[in-house]
Structures are given as structure tokens and as C-alpha cells.
Amino acid sequence: MNFKKAAAALAAIAVAATATVGTVYAAGNQNTASTKAAVSASRYTGKTPKYIFMFIGDGMSYPQIQATADYYSALNDTNNNDILDNTKVLNFMKFPVAGSAATYDSTSFCPDSASTATSLSTGHKTYSGTINMDETFTTKYETISEKLKEQYGYKVGIVTTVNLNHATPAAYYAHQASRKNYYEIGLEMVESDFDYFAGGALLKPTGADGDKKDIYKVAEYAGYKVIKTQAAAEKLTAKDGKAIVVAETLADSDSMSYHKDSKANEWTLADYVDKGIEVLDNDNGFFMMVEGGKIDWACHANDAGSTITDTAALSFAVAEAVEFYNQHPDETLILVTGDHETGGLTIGYAGTNYDTYLANLKNQKISYAKYDSDYVAKYKENGTSFENVLKDVQKLFGLVAPENATDKTNPNLILTDWEMERLKAAYDKTMSGGEEELSQEEYILYGTYEPLSVTITHILNNKSGISFTSYSHTGLPVAVFAKGAGQELFSGYYDNTDIYNKLALLTNVK
Numbered sequence: 001m002n003f004k005k006a007a008a009a010l011a012a013i014a015v016a017a018t019a020t021v022g023t024v025y026a027a028g029n030q031n032t033a034s035t036k037a038a039v040s041a042s043r044y045t046g047k048t049p050k051y052i053f054m055f056i057g058d059g060m061s062y063p064q065i066q067a068t069a070d071y072y073s074a075l076n077d078t079n080n081n082d083i084l085d086n087t088k089v090l091n092f093m094k095f096p097v098a099g100s101a102a103t104y105d106s107t108s109f110c111p112d113s114a115s116t117a118t119s120l121s122t123g124h125k126t127y128s129g130t131i132n133m134d135e136t137f138t139t140k141y142e143t144i145s146e147k148l149k150e151q152y153g154y155k156v157g158i159v160t161t162v163n164l165n166h167a168t169p170a171a172y173y174a175h176q177a178s179r180k181n182y183y184e185i186g187l188e189m190v191e192s193d194f195d196y197f198a199g200g201a202l203l204k205p206t207g208a209d210g211d212k213k214d215i216y217k218v219a220e221y222a223g224y225k226v227i228k229t230q231a232a233a234e235k236l237t238a239k240d241g242k243a244i245v246v247a248e249t250l251a252d253s254d255s256m257s258y259h260k261d262s263k264a265n266e267w268t269l270a271d272y273v274d275k276g277i278e279v280l281d282n283d284n285g286f287f288m289m290v291e292g293g294k295i296d297w298a299c300h301a302n303d304a305g306s307t308i309t310d311t312a313a314l315s316f317a318v319a320e321a322v323e324f325y326n327q328h329p330d331e332t333l334i335l336v337t338g339d340h341e342t343g344g345l346t347i348g349y350a351g352t353n354y355d356t357y358l359a360n361l362k363n364q365k366i367s368y369a370k371y372d373s374d375y376v377a378k379y380k381e382n383g384t385s386f387e388n389v390l391k392d393v394q395k396l397f398g399l400v401a402p403e404n405a406t407d408k409t410n411p412n413l414i415l416t417d418w419e420m421e422r423l424k425a426a427y428d429k430t431m432s433g434g435e436e437e438l439s440q441e442e443y444i445l446y447g448t449y450e451p452l453s454v455t456i457t458h459i460l461n462n463k464s465g466i467s468f469t470s471y472s473h474t475g476l477p478v479a480v481f482a483k484g485a486g487q488e489l490f491s492g493y494y495d496n497t498d499i500y501n502k503l504a505l506l507t508n509v510k
Contacts, residue, residue: 044505049333049485050285052148052503053321055092056120057314058113058168059296059342061476065090067304067347067358067466068311074358090315091322092336095481097488101496102477103340106135109475113296114179116339116496117171121145121289123500131167131185132175140175144500147509148287149194155286157196157276158189159317161256161269161310162293163203164244165189168339172289183207186215189244190222196279196288198233198245198272200255219244230267238279245272251369258294258306258367259313269317277324290317298367299343301449302468304461305364307345325484333485333506337499338478344469349462356465357412363398364460368453371396376430376450386427389452393423397460412463419459426455447471 057064072089105115105125112128119125122132122141132141148154160169165185170176173192174185182204189197205215216226225240227233230248249266251257262268273290280286292314298306318336325332347356366374375392378384390401398413405414415423429442429451438446446454448471461467480499482490486506490499 044486044489044508046488046506047330047485048506048508050331051281051324051328051333052285052287052507053318053324053332053334054120054287054289055292055314055318055321055334055336056117056168056289057292057295057311057336057338058162059299059340059473060292060311060314060338061341061474061478063341063345063347063476064295064299064307064311064338065093065479067345068308068315069093070347070356071308071358071361072312074356075362089312092315092318092334092481092483095334095336095483095487097482097491099480099482099490100477100493101337101480101499102494103496104475110473111340111475112179112473113167113339114171117168119496120337120339120499121171123497123504125497129179130177131171131179133177137177143172144503144507144509145172145194145287145289146192147504148285148507151509152507153284155196155280155282155284156192156194157198157280157286157288158194159197159269159272159276159288160199160291160293161313162291162297163200163253163255164197164246165202165204166200166293168291168293169197169199169289183212183215187218190215190219190224193222193242195242195286196245196276197243198276199247199291199293200253201246201250203254216244233267233272233275236275236279238281240279243279245275247272252297252373255294255297258298258310258369260306260309260364260367261370269313270320273317273320277320281324288321290314290321292317296342297369299341299345299468300447300471301368301457302343302447302454302461302471303368303457304345304464304466304468305361305457306367306369307343308361322483329484331485333487334483335490335499336479336481339496340478341474341476343471344474346467346469347465349465349467351462352465358464358466360398360410360412360460360464361466363413364457365396368449368457371453371456372450376452379452380431380433383431386424389427390423393456397456399456399460399463415459422455423452423459426451 069090103111103116105111105128107128114131115126115128118132121143124141127135145156149156158169158172165182167179170185174188176185186202202215206212220226223242225243227245233245236243247256249257276288292310295310321334393399400409400414480490489502
């Protein structure tokens with residue numbers, strides 16, 4: 001074979017492929033346009049849902065769902081074979097209708113939350129980083145939530161475990177060329193006149209330079225009741241009118257706590273959904289978008305343990321909607337989906353071949369973020385020795401140094417010599433401050449995360465039979481689960497823009 005000719009041919013194919021990417025996206029948009037035309041031309045003769053729940057697991061695709069189901073199966077598996085009824089925790093896996101949605105956007109086959117949430121909320125593709133605007137940043141797209149409120153008087157609620165002006169929640173009320181326009185997004189949140197917001201604190205509430213009027217004050221002036229304590233949230237009723245509820249306990253980046261880190265009496269996503277149902281319920285109808293946002297954050301950091309518990313937390317929130325559905329089965333629609341996959345999560349690791357030891361993950365007591373803030377920061381401050389760090393690693397993650405192992409130690413959790421070397425190198429990198437630019441090898445090892453923390457979770461993941469391929473988003477399709485009025489429309493394989501199109505058909509919005 002003439003390898004030079006073969007290489008030249010491959011290069012030509014690559015150039016041609018690059019040149020046609022725009023054509024591919026254009027074709028995708030044309031397909032979306034034709035789908036919209038077909039949807040608008042069709043007639044839905046079933047029951048129109050009066051109460052709509054839209055659950056979005058940010059970064060949640062099939063791997064996150066299956067890993068969570070398998071983990072809880074492993075915990076309850078007396079035969080230790082990891083195979084049981086794995087739908088007991090993830091209730092939406094039992095929904096009567098399931099489908100799949102492609103996620104690419106106008107930028108990439110590995111899109112971000114701004115563009116994919118735009119597709120879900122408006123039925124349009126756009127660039128990664130853009131919220132409800134076209135690729136020229138001149139046309140604004142109206143969201144399903146805005147249409148339902150304006151055209152039919154539905155009450156609207158937005159709930160998230162991350163910041164209220166983060167990309168996914170923003171995609172249901174804002175229109176910005178950049179998802180980083182946090183202050184402008186916050187103002188649009190107030191201008192939306194939606195009825196219930198709950199979750200993490202606003203990012204940049206006084207602007208990037210801190211010189212603008214506090215958005216919380218703007219909200220109060222606009223008639224919102226701003227609540228920042230759990231006690232006040234518990235007392236909130238529909239009679240109080242419009243409300244913005246910020247979690248009392250805030251964690252990394254002023255988000256809600258990871259479910260793994262939440263205290264016994266601390267409100268979780270399910271509590272905010274329960275309260276949302278209470279304040280939104282009315283005879284006219286409501287739409288509630290609920291985001292499990294920290295599934296994505298945990299996957300970015302390759303923290304499988306926190307990914308799993310936050311995916312379960314989303315399911316607990318779905319259970320609140322199911323309870324409401326049981327009271328209004330003919331008038332309620334519940335959708336559960338993701339915006340994209342994050343991390344390239346896989347069930348299976350080269351070092352364990354076909355074996356999984358998912359129950360090992362129960363030894364992780366806290367998220368990587370809480371370990372960073374509560375432990376790693378003190379290691380740096382106090383110059384903590386590697387030997388003492390290993391004691392915390394054993395206590396918090398279950399990983400045991402060979403010299404500390406006993407006859408009762410789970411052999412699957414004893415660190416090998418290679419793993420000890422990896423951990424020591426990561427410890428040294430963390431303790432050195434890590435100011436210098438990362439090499440390619442170091443980026444693959446640590447990403448932009450604390451070397452010690454991410455190495456600990458990598459080792460525990462791998463010992464459990466779990467692995468990640470990326471610190472970023474991937475191009476996997478996402479699952480779509482449906483239960484209730486109009487559920488039959490959501491089966492099959494389709495584009496994520498069709499989730500909006502199907503809702504538009506069901507509700508007959510203009």
C-alpha cells in the first residue's frame with residue numbers, strides 16, 4: 001500500500017468533512033423546520049395537560065441513569081452479583097413511555113447547557129453559550145414557559161440545585177448572546193413575572209463590578225417575596241404571591257449542597273419541588289421546570305459517587321410530581337430528560353475487566369467539592385503530611401494504604417503500589433500550589449480540578465468499575481421519559497428540539 005497516497009486521501013476527506021460541518025448543521029436546522037411544520041400541521045386529539053413538569057438532569061444521559069440504578073442494586077444485592085431490580089430508586093425508569101433525543105447544536109456535536117436547554121425550551125438550535133437567541137444574536141426565541149404564561153395564564157416555576165441565573169434555568173426565561181451575562185439574565189428573571197423560583201443564589205447579583213443595583217432588591221420592588229432562610233421557605237404559601245427562594249445552606253459557587261453533603265434537616269431538590277407544587281397549584285394550570293444541575297458539576301469533576309447521589313436526588317424530586325399526578329392523572333404530564341451527557345461516564349474499567357464493585361462507592365462520605373473546601377484547603381495551610389492525608393482518605397473515601405490494611409479490610413479498597421504512586425504525585429502537585437501551566441499529561445490526569453481530590457475519586461471510581469473519558473460534555477443522546485397526558489408523543493428517537501415541538505402541539509401554543 002502507498003501510505004503517502006493513503007494519508008493524502010484521508011487528509012482530503014478530513015478537509016471536506018470540515019467544510020461540510022456547516023452544511024450538516026444547516027441540514028439539521030432544515031430538518032427541525034420541517035418537523036415543526038409537520039407538528040403544526042398535525043392534530044393532537046388527546047387530553048391537553050394542565051399541569052406540566054419538565055425535569056432536566058444536567059449532564060444526565062444513559063450512563064448516569066444506569067450507573068445510579070446499578071449502584072443501588074449493588075447495595076441491596078445479597079448475592080453480590082450487582083443485578084437486581086434497578087428501577088427501585090429511579091422511579092422514572094418505570095414511566096410508560098421512553099424515547100431518545102439527539103443533542104448536537106450549531107457549534108458542536110458535544111454541546112453545552114445554554115444551547116441544549118434553548119432547544120428544549122424553544123425548539124431552536126443555536127451556538128453553545130447562547131441562550132434563546134439565533135446565531136446572529138439578533139433574533140430572540142420565545143420559550144414554552146413564556147408562551148404558556150402569556151397565552152393561557154399558566155403559573156410558572158423554575159427550580160434548580162445550581163444558581164438561578166445559570167444556563168439551564170435561564171433558558172426558560174432569558175434571551176442572551178452569552179450565558180455569562182449573569183446580571184442581565186437576573187434582570188430578565190425578574191421581568192419574566194414567573195411565579196416561583198427556587199434554588200442556589202444568583203451569580204453576580206450586583207453586576208460583574210459590583211456597581212449595579214442588587215437584583216434581589218429589584219425583585220422585591222417588582223413584587224417578589226425574596227426568601228433566604230429555610231424557615232421562611234417552609235411558611236411560604238400561594239397567598240404570598242411571586243417568590244424567589246434561595247437555599248439557606250449554600251455550597252460551592254453558591255449552589256445548593258450536593259445531595260451527598262446535605263444535612264439531615266436541610267431541604268433538598270424534592271422539598272423545593274413539593275413547595276413549588278403547593279404555591280403553583282391552581283385551576284388554570286402550571287408549568288414547572290426542575291433541574292438537577294449538580295449532576296453535571298459532579299461529572300465534570302469525574303466524581304462518580306456524587307453523580308450517583310444527585311441523580312437519585314432528581315428521582316426523589318420526580319416522586320413529588322408523581323404524587324401530584326396520582327391526584328390528577330388525566331391532566332398532568334411529567335417529562336424527565338437530560339440536556340447533554342457530561343464526562344463520558346462508563347460502567348466498566350480496563351483494570352476490572354468485566355467485573356464491577358459498585359458498592360465500593362458507598363465508602364465515599366463527601367463530594368469532591370466539600371473535600372476541597374473542608375480538607376484540602378487546610379492541608380495547604382498547615383502543610384499536612386502525606387501520611388496524615390491518607391488517614392482522611394481512608395475515613396472519607398474508604399481507600400486504604402497497604403500499611404494500614406488489616407484482615408478485615410476489603411481487599412478491593414487496598415491501594416496498589418501504582419495507585420499509591422499516583423496519589424503521592426497528586427498530593428505533591430496539590431501541595432506545590434499548582435500555579436504553573438499544566439502539561440498535556442497533567443491535564444489528562446487532573447483536568448482543571450484539585451489534583452489530590454480528582455485522583456482520589458478516579459481511583460475509587462476505577463476500583464468500583466467506573467471510569468470517565470472527559471472533563472467536558474460529550475455527544476451522547478439523552479433519554480426522555482414521559483408519564484401522563486400526551487405521553488405517547490415522546491416515544492422514538494428524535495432531535496431535542498422536538499421535545500419543545502411536542503409540548504407545543506400538546507398545549508396548542510401559538
